[in-house]
Amino acid sequence: MLIDKEYPATHSMTTAWYMVDDDGNIAIMQADDNGPVPFGVMPEGFASNILFGEGLDENEKCGPIELTKEQIEETLGEKYTPRSVKDWWDTVVEIDTSRIDSFMQIIADSSIDYEGCVSEKLGLYKIDAIWCTNDDNTIIEGSALDRLVSSGIIRYVYKIPEMEMDCDYNEKSRQCIFTKEFDSNSYYIYNQPYWPNFIQKRVNIPRHPVKIDQVEESKREKILHIPGKFSDREYMQIAEWYPCKVYGYSKAVIIDGYEYFMLPMPDGTEKYVLAELPNDAPIENPPKQSYSKEEVEELKKRGLA
Numbered sequence: 001m002l003i004d005k006e007y008p009a010t011h012s013m014t015t016a017w018y019m020v021d022d023d024g025n026i027a028i029m030q031a032d033d034n035g036p037v038p039f040g041v042m043p044e045g046f047a048s049n050i051l052f053g054e055g056l057d058e059n060e061k062c063g064p065i066e067l068t069k070e071q072i073e074e075t076l077g078e079k080y081t082p083r084s085v086k087d088w089w090d091t092v093v094e095i096d097t098s099r100i101d102s103f104m105q106i107i108a109d110s111s112i113d114y115e116g117c118v119s120e121k122l123g124l125y126k127i128d129a130i131w132c133t134n135d136d137n138t139i140i141e142g143s144a145l146d147r148l149v150s151s152g153i154i155r156y157v158y159k160i161p162e163m164e165m166d167c168d169y170n171e172k173s174r175q176c177i178f179t180k181e182f183d184s185n186s187y188y189i190y191n192q193p194y195w196p197n198f199i200q201k202r203v204n205i206p207r208h209p210v211k212i213d214q215v216e217e218s219k220r221e222k223i224l225h226i227p228g229k230f231s232d233r234e235y236m237q238i239a240e241w242y243p244c245k246v247y248g249y250s251k252a253v254i255i256d257g258y259e260y261f262m263l264p265m266p267d268g269t270e271k272y273v274l275a276e277l278p279n280d281a282p283i284e285n286p287p288k289q290s291y292s293k294e295e296v297e298e299l300k301k302r303g304l305a
Contacts, residue, residue, distance in 0.1 A: 016050050017041040019190075019224045019238075026065075026210040026223070027188035027230050029238060030165060034196050036237075036244030036263065036275065038224065047189060048090075048163040051075055052118050052126070056219040064216030066119060070208040071186035076158035082149040085157045087137050088129040092158040097123040099153050106153070110144030126160075161185075165203060167193035178203055186210050188230040192238075196246050199235050199264045235266040239273040240290060246275040253296055253305045258287050260296075272296050 015037045016030045030047045031037045042055060049055075053065035067075065076092060085091070095103050103125070107114045111131040118124035132145035139146050148154045164181035176198040178191060189204035212220055224242065226233075238244060239261075251262040252275070259276030272291040291299070299305035 014046055015041065016045055016047045017055055017224065018050070018222075019226050019230075020212050020220075021188075021226050021228060021230045021233075023229050023231075024212040025188060025230050026212060026215070027190060027226075029190045029192065029200065029236075031192035031200070031238075032167075032194045034194060034247040036192070036196055036239040036246045036273075038238060038242040038244050041224075046163065047165070047187075048160055051160065051187075052116070053215065053219070056215070056222050063117060064219050065210065066121075066214050067186060067210065068208065068214075069122060071206075071210060072119070072122065072124065072158070074184050074206065074208050075161075075186045077161065077183070079156040079158050082154050082157055083139070085137075085159070088127075088133055088139075088145065090128065090160040092118055092124050092126050092160060093148075093154045094156040094158070095123045095125060095148075095153050096155055102151075103148065103153050106144050106148055112144050123155075124158075163189075165189075165191040167191065167195075167198065169195075176201075180204070190236055196261075196263060199237055199266060202230065202234050202236070205231070233266070237263060237265050237273075239263050239275065240265065240271070243274040243289065252276075253300075255291070255296075255299060255305045256287055260291060262293070 014030065014032050016028055017038070019027045019029055021027070028047045028050060052067065053063045056064060079094065107127070113128040115126040115128060118126055129145045132140050132143040134140055139149060161182050163185070166179050167176045168179060170177055176193050178201050180203045184207065185204050186206045186208050187204065187210050188202060188206060190200045191203050192200035212223070215223065226236070226241065246261050246263070253260050253272060258274055260272035261275040262270050262272050264270055270293060272293070274287060274289050296305055
């Protein structure tokens with residue numbers, strides 16, 4: 001994703017965004033609370049919130065990433081018959097494509113929240129129809145959802161996975177043990193722990209990876225490019241390439257008016273990386289992104305840090 005020229009501050013909360021590697025594979029990075037998170041990325045949310053391209057335009061709830069049938073199945077998993085769905089929030093419905101006009105008309109005149117097209121070709125649309133259900137999650141008779149189901153317009157339903165990820169700190173080994181509560185996904189996925197002194201780890205390798213050419217052409221330049229291949233990068237430090245906002249970390253030095261935090265690198269070393277930008281920062285000519293500990297010690301001796 002391109003860095004916004006205004007460098008808006010990233011808030012301390014879970015944030016997810018896209019990346020692309022040299023092979024054109026798309027990954028989703030999720031950073032928990034304290035970062036590091038590149039300046040200017042959006043939206044604030046979880047990996048499950050940006051499965052269909054929602055993170056590429058703040059005015060678009062869905063699209064512009066067109067997933068294939070195999071990627072949909074890998075990402076969303078099992079599909080259900082409408083009457084067997086336990087709840088109707090965070091759902092992707094597969095409709096009879098010959099009846100799209102009726103689907104849209106019923107949606108427009110109802111309490112169902114329409115959240116965008118996932119795949120026009122596959123007849124997949126994202127909706128929230130929780131207001132059309134009873135307390136026991138059954139569909140309210142005569143509701144818009146009941147009409148869509150009873151008439152056969154909605155054929156099948158996918159539930160969007162929550163994609164829970166975490167990092168449990170092991171006191172004995174002093175290591176971060178990564179966990180996830182989903183089986184598979186069509187994106188490479190990296191998780192950054194709550195503590196920025198631990199490095200982000202790849203927690204998912206897709207069977208059917210999403211590619212950059214599946215992204216709407218006008219939005220491709222917004223995706224952060226990472227040198228190398230995700231398949232070769234089990235661990236990653238996003239701050240190695242992009243200025244990042246980091247919270248709750250005190251090992252910092254000031255160099256030429258810019259703040260640098262010491263963060264871990266995949267090779268086991270640590271570097272001081274650019275992590276704080278003044279409001280008048282020269283965006284077109286950003287300062288050096290990182291310094292080794294030895295370089296910083298030399299700058300300190302010269303009174304420059």
